[in-house]
Amino acid sequence: MSTPHLHRYLWAKFDGASQPYPLLAHLLDTATVISLLYQHWLRKGLRDLLAKELGSRAPSILSFLAGVHDLGKANPYFQAQPRQHSAQWKAFRTELSGHGLDISADLTEIYIDHQELRRHENISVCGLNWSVHQEDKITTSWAPMAVIAHHGKFSIPKIFDGLISEDLEDSLAETWPLLHERIIDEVLKATKLDSSDDIPPVSPEVGILISGLLVLADRIASQAELVESGLEQLQTEALDLNAPEKWAAVRKDECLALIEKTVGIYHPWPEEELADSAILGGYPPRFTQEKAVGVGDGLWNVMAPTGSGKTEAALLRHSRRNERLIFLLPTQATTNAIMRRVQKAFQGTHNVAALAHSLAVTEDFYQQPATVSEGTREYNDHDDHYQDTGGLYPTEFIRSGASRLLAPVCVGTVDQALMGSLPSKFNHLRLLALANAHIVIDEVHTLDQYQSELMEILVKWWSATNTPVTFLTATMPAWQRDKFSQAYTGFSSTSPAQFPTVEEWSACGNSAIDIADIPTECYAIPFHLDRGEEKDLVRRHAEWVRTQRKKFPDARIGVICNTVDRAQQLAVELEDFHPVVLHSRMTAEHRNQSALTLEKTIGKGGRTRNCLVIGTQAIEASLDIDLDLLRTELCPAPSLIQRAGRLWRRQDPERHLRVPGMMNKELNISVIKHPTPGATLPYLRSLLQRVENWLERRKEIKFPDDIQDFIDQTTPSLEALMAEIDDDAVASELNSDLQDKIAESSQTITSRSQARNVRIKLDAVLQDDAKVESLVGLTSQDSVEESSTRLIDRPSIRVILCDSGGEIPGAWEADPTTLIAIRGRDTTQLRRALQGSMSIPDTSRFSGLKDRTISLGDAKSLLRGYYALPMNPGEYDRVVGLLGEG
Structure with missing residues (x-):
């Protein structure tokens, strides 16, 4: 088969396109996008980490990996799509056969019998003459695992254990291996590598980061806008599949613009003075805020009184870092409030941003257009489309789910990060997002024992990737502070917790902690105990x-x-x-x-x-x-x-x-x-x-x-609590106080145990000799509910109140069943529906209300997790809220 045949007839994208988009074109697009993400989207710390392990050819290696990720689409089953029965597909199959591609029923039936053969990512690895087994080390098998995981999950297909390799060999016959070789050769030309053997071993953390980066590159390169543009440029010969080495140069500007339009590239304040003015509002900096601008890498733990300017200190630290920001808080209400402050601080910049929590779509931030005019870029007051967004605006690409963590500026609930400690599909993309930003977590003390166990995993991940982290808290128990300190530094703390202080923790294998007392005005609050x-x-x-x-x-x-x-x-x-x-x-x-x-x-x-x-x-x-x-x-x-x-x-x-x-x-x-x-x-x-x-x-x-x-x-810590129990047990017989302490310790043990049972086994993954089977555990579940980040001991159900009389604030006024028809992209209707949302206790007191609920499980939007609840007069008060049945 000649090269023109290969380029012209193998396809990769068809859904929504005017005609099939060539496979090689998509691979070269993805290779171009990942190199631009590496240069413009990754923070410098991660670029340095990847370059240290991949060497000077890091961009080329990443581009090659992206350029072969869909190699497996060059197989008879994918190209023929035998389950498609439209006249269009029948004609397309006839055309493929007419050019010498064997897509006969005898071949495609083999794929139908073996699900793992129908996963084109598995065929990609085979086409590269790679294989992976559960006992292989991550350090040497990270590349095939990244290819396998580009659709969401790390797995070890049986195809590599010889169980179905004979069927695969028969199905490929002679034509398809030649096509694989031709595609690989073209990608090697484009990426300037000598061979696929030029991929060095890397640490497990770098393997995970690259796996996530490959997912993001594939998603951006798959945008309909880029596909349609590619088709047009192929027709006009502006793009030439016979010259893959020139592809990136032609597509570079367009791909970079698409990255900005989708995931966004972080743009810092033009000058430090402008950042200081926007953040401090003209007020002189306080002690903590002055310290913030000198903080380097590592974890900065700020334990300072309420109202001492911790939020501004975190933003000032960030203003000296040219990298993305993820600002996390304990509740939706605090998240919404901080988003308004962050918007004000970023006034005068131009950044894609996301508000991340389950009801974010109801907030005003998402009511502005999901694209931004050029006039906004320059703050042109004469532009009819101009809106004062505080320098931040959303895009459709990062509007929901884990993708919101990819935005240059993301303000969300801490649950959005904690989900990264739980095994779920595309968790490597979430972990990449969490490593590729300055992480700020406010009100850290609100994390209970269960959440602290989940957070410990993330702190270890941030340490492994040398991610800058800022903890803000007015109070932090010693047990919690010591847990996070050890997770980040790798050493037990040798200094006691003090308040108020700022502490710098290093992730570079150094147990030393730099501590500075915060000058604070001393005062006292008299109190009265009214029993x-x-x-x-x-x-x-x-x-x-x-x-x-x-x-x-x-x-x-x-x-x-x-x-x-x-x-x-x-x-x-x-x-x-x-x-x-x-x-x-x-x-x-x-x-x-x-x-x-x-x-x-x-x-x-x-x-x-x-x-x-x-x-x-x-x-x-x-x-x-x-x-x-x-x-x-x-x-x-x-x-x-x-x-x-x-x-x-x-x-x-x-x-x-x-x-x-x-x-x-x-x-x-x-x-x-x-x-x-x-x-x-x-x-x-x-x-x-x-x-x-x-x-x-x-x-x-x-x-x-x-x-x-x-x-x-x-x-107290669990250890201190157990000591109290031992002392009480010796001093007296079992009494109510001792029973309470036993119950408290039991609750703590249960919380820790449940968290450790559900969280990812990151310690096993990050070992130098870690096996690839441990990677599978990072993505073992299809999805994770936000509620999984909290240990729910009082179950509740999420409802949308329905009130045709319009007396209940935010309630849905139309027929409850119309909620099911709302589509996921209809953000206006979703926002309107979620304004009436709330949780009601799943207890006998509210059983009458629960019995009236209508499941929205068939909804084609995030409403599928809710129930519609028609309300009667007297069950809700406009001042005090839900009362129950009248």
Whole structure:
């Protein structure tokens, strides 16, 4: 067979194209794209890592691998597509046969009998005369494994064990091996390699990174826009398949523009001074912010009080790094709030960005066009298409799923990263995204034992890839800090946890940790422990509010309850005070309205007086609000410190007008007398007892002197907790306190055990002598739900409330069954539907509501994980949220 026949008739892409797109053309496109991703999308640290192991020919090796990834499409089954029965396909098969390609039924039936033969990636490896077995080392078999995994999963096909190789040999006959050789020769010409034997061994982490990069290159090269353009240029002979060595030069600019249009290339601030101005808003930098600009590689752990400018410090560190940013937070509400701040900071840049959480499509960020005009690039106020997006804009390519982590700027929930610690299809692409950015994780202390075990895996991955990481937290238990320190440095910490400090941890095999104390103004928060029976909690909350309102008519008052039920009951009791309520049992739109109201009225710059806020844990880490007076139910020390951080958050010249005579902030803490085991939920009784014991020995909490002791004494490690149990068991018989501690330790052990059972076995993969069978575990599942990143002990179901009367904020007003018809690309309708979403407890109390739900499992969008819930009058209140059946 002559070269023109090869180029003209073997095809790779047809779906959606005007005609079949030649196989070699797609391979050369992919080779071009991956070389550009290497040069322009990978951060310098990863380029250096790949170059160190691949040598000076790294771009050529990557291009060759991308150029042969679909080699296996040159097989009779793929080319013939025997299951396609349209007249178009019949005519196309006749044409292929007429040019001497054997695609007879005798050959294609062999493929039908063997599923592994129908996977063209397996044939690619065979066509390259490569093979892979479970006992082979990753270091020497990374290339075939990368080719196999370009459709999502690492696997070890039986085809390489000789079980079906005879059938394969018969199916290929003489023609197809010659075609494989011809394609390989053409790719070698294009990439300037001598042979496929020029691929050196690499470390497992580099093999994983390249595997992910190959997936991304294939996705971009498969865009319909590039395929159609290629077809046109082949017809005009601007592109020539007979000159593969010239292909990249012709396609370079177009492919680079497509990368920018799809995944995006990071563009830093033009000058450091502009970055400082955008991030600090003209204010002088504080100590932590000054330190940030001098931080190099490694993990920077910032433990500083609430309101000390940690967010700006992280952004300032990033402003000195020409690389992507992934900013992760504990909740959707904090994510949305930080996205607005990040947009403001990046004003004056031009970057593709993504907002990453399950309800992101409902946010305003995704209501701007998914493409950007040239006028926006220059901030042309006269352009009719101009929108002030803060320098950030979305694209369709990175609008959903794990692809959002690929954006130059991504703000998401921490769950988006934690999914990388779980085995799932395309996990190598997620791990690449997480290594190819500066990672910032805020409120690290909110990670529980289960999530901390998952995070430990990611910290090890970041250490292996020398990824820059910034941890932000107002509090961090010693056990958690030591776990992450050891995971990143490889050594046990030799210094105790201190607050407030900034620490630099090195991933270069050095146990030394650079620690700097943060100069902090010392102050104390006096507190009052108000003990009462559980049944009287709501009444006592209400009495406190009325007393404070009578004393301070203009005060901003807040009450934080530990349960939604108590928050709702209190809001009803105090309805004459017109409270703003925020908790989880509200529609997404209702929560958003409440959050925006609070940020506008008592957030930064807000000047509202006479305000009452009632909520749950959603308030403690979600809102940048400033309260004058606060009452909170007893909670774990980290949460208590966070809640206290809503008090007197800023220097406010009008505060003395709202609370005249108050010289300092004070905290009122409600404590349940003699609680029954279930009375302290969602917290364990033993945990709250330690907090109460610590507090009752004091009259005030001193900042910062008391904070680390408060955290460590009330949030012990498992080892410390077991020691307490041993001491108690020796001192007394089994009592309620000892039972509580045993239950607490059991919960901790269970959480750790479950996390270790489900997370990927990264330690085994990263060993120098790791076997390829360990790679399979990275991608063993088809998909991972976002909820898998949290240990759910109180099951719930996701619903979309439906209310034809339009009384419920955000509820779907049309027939519930119309939700099923919404398509995945109809973002306007998806946004409208998800505004009415929420989770309801899967308990007997809500069984009546659950019985009325309509499954959306047949939906062709992300709504398939939801249920439609038609609502009756009286079941939802516009102020306090879902009440239940009327």
